[in-house]
Amino acid sequence: MxxxxxxxxxxxxxxxxxxxxxxxxxxxxxxxxxxxxxxxxxxxxxxxxxxxxxxxxxxxxxxxxxxxxxxxxxxxxxxxxxxxxxxxxxxxxxxxxTVVAVPDAVRTAVEGLARERYADTMFVDEGKHVMISIEQSTDVPSAVYQQAQRHFDADVDALLVSLAAGPGFRRDSTIISTDVESVLLxxxxxxxxxxxxxxxxxxxxxxxxxxxxxxxxxxxxxxxxxxxxxxxxxxxxxxxxxxxxxxxxxxxxxxxxxxxxxxxxxxxxxxxx
CATH class of the missing domain: 3.40.50.1000 (HAD superfamily/HAD-like)
Structure with missing residues (x-):
């Protein structure tokens, strides 16, 4: 070839x-x-x-x-x-x-937080297999989303500590989403x-x-x-x-x-x- x-x-x-x-x-x-x-x-x-x-x-x-x-x-x-x-x-x-998949307890907690407290600005990406992704709703202005995202990220960090997710997982935020993922990814x-x-x-x-x-x-x-x-x-x-x-x-x-x-x-x- x-x-x-x-x-x-x-x-x-x-x-x-x-x-x-x-x-x-x-x-x-x-x-x-x-x-x-x-x-x-x-x-x-x-x-x-x-x-x-x-x-x-x-x-x-x-x-x-x-x-x-x-x-x-x-x-x-x-x-x-x-x-x-x-x-x-x-x-x-x-x-x-599957080795790099987020634990079920972490997924349940983070996605539940997004649905219960932040559904007016963001949504859960239901298609993820190993990561958690919470994405900006397309009808929400970026400035509004970014303000909500700052609060959401702080809440996620607190959840990861409380669930003892450990050093193997991290939060990674972009301009349109917040992800929780294995550090290997x-x-x-x-x-x-x-x-x-x-x-x-x-x-x-x-x-x-x-x-x-x-x-x-x-x-x-x-x-x-x-x-x-x-x-x-x-x-x-x-x-x-x-x-x-x-x-x-x-x-x-x-x-x-x-x-x-x-x-x-x-x-x-x-x-x-």
């Missing part, structure tokens, strides 16, 4: 899906992903999102628009907690790493899962790109670099502070989020000629 000129490790919220609309909102993103996949470019979506979200908001548009049967596309969900191939028929069999674990999956199938690339909107997304490129493979990272929300890394870190001018992701994918299609 020939070596691809490059491969893609893509966060979903931000570079692919709009963090406001929570879906692929720019048509060229789907079209360019399909073009790249048909050209043999290995593509992995590495996200904290659930497989259910990915199936509905990312995989379904790719399948509906004609994902190539020979494409090498893989999905890693919940930051490495579960994974599945992406096929022309949809998401393939899901594998789940992160984007480098997701990248390792994807790279190993491609390698097991003889799929290789001369170099890799990663793309994301949070500082933790740099960990995807960190894992590639650790393996001695050339890599560069696209930061689609550089306003949060770009990290100093031993590989190239780039931006798409003044563009952010999925607008930057769309421009980046267009460049990669152009690069193929």
């Amino acid at each position: 020939p070596t691809a000129p490059f491969g893609l490790l893509l966060d979903v919220d931000g570079p692919i899906a709009s963090p406001i609309a929570r879906r692929i909102a720019i048509d060229t993103i789907t079209r360019d992903l399909l073009t790249l996949a048909a050209a043999g470019i290995p593509i992995a979506f590495i996200t904290g999102r659930s497989d259910a979200f990915m199936r509905e908001q990312v995989v379904a548009p790719l399948v509906a628009s004609g994902l190539d049967a020979g494409a090498h596309v893989f999905g890693v969900f919940e930051k490495g907690g579960c994974w599945a191939p992406v096929t022309p028929h949809g998401l393939g069999p899901l594998e789940i790493d 992160d984007k480098d674990r997701g990248a390792a899962r994807a790279l190993d999956w491609f390698a097991a199938r003889g799929v290789t690339a001369e170099r890799w790109w990663s793309a994301g909107d949070s500082r933790s997304d740099y960990r995807m490129a960190d894992e590639v670099h650790r393996r001695g493979i050339p890599v560069a990272h696209l930061d689609v929300r550089p306003g949060d502070g770009m990290l100093d890394r031993p590989y190239h870190v780039v931006v798409e001018g003044d563009l952010v989020h999925d607008a930057a992701g769309a421009a980046f994918l267009r460049r990669r299609v152009t690069e193929l000629g």
